[in-house]
Amino acid sequence: MENAMSEAYQGLLEIDRIIHEPARLLLVTILSAVQEADFLYLLTTTGLTKGNLSSHLTRLEQAEYLVQEKSFVGKTPRTVCRLTPAGQAALASYRQQMGAVIGE
Amino acid sequence: MENAMSEAYQGLLEIDRIIHEPARLLLVTILSAVQEADFLYLLTTTGLTKGNLSSHLTRLEQAEYLVQEKSFVGKTPRTVCRLTPAGQAALASYRQQMGAVIGE
DNA sequence: TATACCGGTTTGCAACACAAACCAGTTTGT
DNA sequence: ACAAACTGGTTTGTGTTGCAAACCGGTATA
Numbered sequence: 001m002e003n004a005m006s007e008a009y010q011g012l013l014e015i016d017r018i019i020h021e022p023a024r025l026l027l028v029t030i031l032s033a034v035q036e037a038d039f040l041y042l043l044t045t046t047g048l049t050k051g052n053l054s055s056h057l058t059r060l061e062q063a064e065y066l067v068q069e070k071s072f073v074g075k076t077p078r079t080v081c082r083l084t085p086a087g088q089a090a091l092a093s094y095r096q097q098m099g100a101v102i103g104e
Numbered sequence: 105m106e107n108a109m110s111e112a113y114q115g116l117l118e119i120d121r122i123i124h125e126p127a128r129l130l131l132v133t134i135l136s137a138v139q140e141a142d143f144l145y146l147l148t149t150t151g152l153t154k155g156n157l158s159s160h161l162t163r164l165e166q167a168e169y170l171v172q173e174k175s176f177v178g179k180t181p182r183t184v185c186r187l188t189p190a191g192q193a194a195l196a197s198y199r200q201q202m203g204a205v206i207g208e
Numbered sequence: 209t210a211t212a213c214c215g216g217t218t219t220g221c222a223a224c225a226c227a228a229a230c231c232a233g234t235t236t237g238t
Numbered sequence: 239a240c241a242a243a244c245t246g247g248t249t250t251g252t253g254t255t256g257c258a259a260a261c262c263g264g265t266a267t268a
Contacts, residue, residue, distance in 0.1 A: 009133055010151055012126040020126070021225080022116045029113055029205060039246070047114060052226060054248055059224095075234065077246055095206040101133060102199040103206075125256080143215070156257060158217055163255095179265065181215055211268075218261070228251085235244070 011097055018063045019094045023048060024056050028091050031066065031083045039079040057081060065090055115201055122167045123198045127152055128160050132195050135170065135187045143183040161185060169194055 019025055026046055031037060037045075043053055057079075060066045065087030069080050083091070123129055130150055135141060141149075147157055161183075164170045169191030173184050187195070 009130055012130045012133075013151065015126050020124075022119050022124070023225080025205065026113055026116045029116075043246090047117065049227060050247060051228075051249080054246095055225080058248090077233090079247075098202060098206050101129065102202050127256080147215095153258060154216060155218080155259075158215095159256080162217090181264090183216075209268100212266085214263105214265075216262090219259085221257090221259105223254105223256085225254085226252090228249105230249070231247090233245085235242105237242080238240090 009101055012101060015097055016090055016094055018059065018065065019090055021056075023052065024060060025094075027053075027056060027060065028065065028083060028087060031081060032088060032091055036080055036082045038081070042081065060087070063087075063090075113205055116205060119201055120194055120198055122163065122169065123194055125160075127156060128164055129198075131157075131160060131164065132169065132187060132191060135185060136192060136195055140184055140186045142185070146185065164191070167191075167194075 019028060023046070027042060030042065030045060039053065039057075042048075042057075043050060046053065048056070057066070057068060061068055064084055066081050066083050069082075071078050071080075123132060127150070131146060134146065134149060143157065143161075146152075146161075147154060150157065152160070161170070161172060165172055167190075168188055170185050170187050173186075175182050175184075
C-alpha cells in the first residue's frame with residue numbers, strides 16, 4: 001500500500017509546470033470556462049499586471065496551449081485568446097493528476 | 105456568475121508556494137499519510153536526489169511545516185521528519201483551495 | 209593506508225515570475 | 239496645433255529558486 005501510494009504520487013514530480021504555475025492555471029481555467037477572452041478581460045478578472053499577463057500568455061502560446069489573435073476594433077488594438085485542443089487536454093490531464101493527489 | 109468564478113479562482117494567485125512546489129507537495133502528502141519518515145525512506149519513495157531532498161526539507165522546516173530530528177542509530181546518523189500541526193493545516197488548506205479550482 | 213560507502217549539506221547555475229520601464233499610437237485638454 | 243494623458247500591450251531588469259553536482263565528516267572494507 002505504501003508502494004502503491006508512492007507510485008501514485010510520484011507523478012507529481014513530472015507534472016506540467018506550464019499549467020502548474022498559479023497565474024497560468026488561473027488563465028487556462030478561465031479560458032476553459034469562457035472559450036474566448038481578450039487581453040483586457042483577462043487583465044481585470046485575474047488582477048495580474050499587464051506585463052505579467054503578457055508574458056504568461058506568451059508562455060502559453062509557445063507551449064501551444066492557446067492562440068492569440070490580434071486585430072483592430074476601430075483604431076484600438078485587440079488581442080483575443082482561446083485555448084487550443086492541446087491546451088484543453090493539458091488542463092484536463094492536470095486536473096486529473098492533481099485530483100488524485102489532493103482529492104478523492 | 106463570471107464574477108463569482110473570478111473571485112473563487114483568484115485565490116490561486118496567493119496560494120501557498122511552499123506547498124505548491126511539486127516535490128514539497130509530494131513530501132508533505134507522504135508525511136501526512138505515514139506520520140513520520142526518515143531521510144532515506146523519503147529519498148527512495150520520492151526518487152529525489154539527496155541534495156534536492158535536503159534542501160526541500162530545510163525549506164519546509166524553515167516554514168515550520170515540519171521538524172527534523174537528528175540522532176544516531178549505532179554509529180550512523182539518522183534524520184526523522186514529522187509534520188507540525190501548522191504543516192498539516194497548510195496542507196489541508198491547500199487541498200481545499202486546489203480542490204475548488206480543479207473541480208474535484 | 210587507501211578506497212569506497214553512508215547520510216547528508218553546500219555550491220553553482222539556468223530558468224523564471226514579477227514589476228517597472230518602455231513603446232507606438234490615440235484621445236483629450238487648451 | 240501642441241502637449242499631456244491614456245490605451246493596449248511588450249521588453250527589460252532583477253531577485254528567487256529548483257535542480258544536480260560537488261563536497262564533507264565519518265565509518266566500514268580491502
